[in-house]
Amino acid sequence: METDTWWIRYLDSARVQFLIALVVLLLLYPFLGQSRSLLGGMPLGLGVLAAGYSFYKVYPYNPFWPEEAMEVAACPEGSRVRILVANVQKTNEQAQELLDIVRSTHPDLFLVLKTDQWWDERLRQLSDQFSHQVQHIP
Structure with missing residues (x-):
């Protein structure tokens, strides 16, 4: 079934799917019983960096970002x-x-x-x- 509902179309993006998966894994990380040592925290740090970068790449395409295209009534x-x-x-x-x-x-x-x-x-x-x-x- 095709739809143009914005939040469904937004989820078509692989970057958004990757960001959601990263956030879910980061939320589950404390429950996975990993060690609290420096090496044990490395996946958490890398996950936060990856999620931050993904969010940085995705953010300009969200509905709250101001449109950058000029709006004209008619093209000359x-x-x-x-x-x-x-x-x-x-x-x-x-x-x-x-x-x-x-x-x-x-x-x-x-x-x-x-x-x-x-x-x-x-x-x-x-x-x-x-x-x-x-x-x-x-």
Whole structure:
């Protein structure tokens, strides 16, 4: 089941999972019967350092951190970049529909994935619209 609930999405991060595991282990450490010597306290010290570093790396992504992106009502026309990405798949042969979409949207950057020689031949029709092209079929 997919969800966009913030605390569930936040737990998707491996760093957060690692931090939670470290905190649980640090809380359980006194009950594990380890010796109180300097060497016995070394895992505790390393665990605290690792948890601190993990917290330092994760903290900027929590909901309480101020957003750093500028908020604008609308982007000025001259500052906009229009990007169109098409995953066409080799078995798809509906090139005209894609060509119509490209011609109607006028993207600044057009990226086509999973093409083959057949698609390259059809996409050459767009060479007048895109002066810089890179075509590579692995």
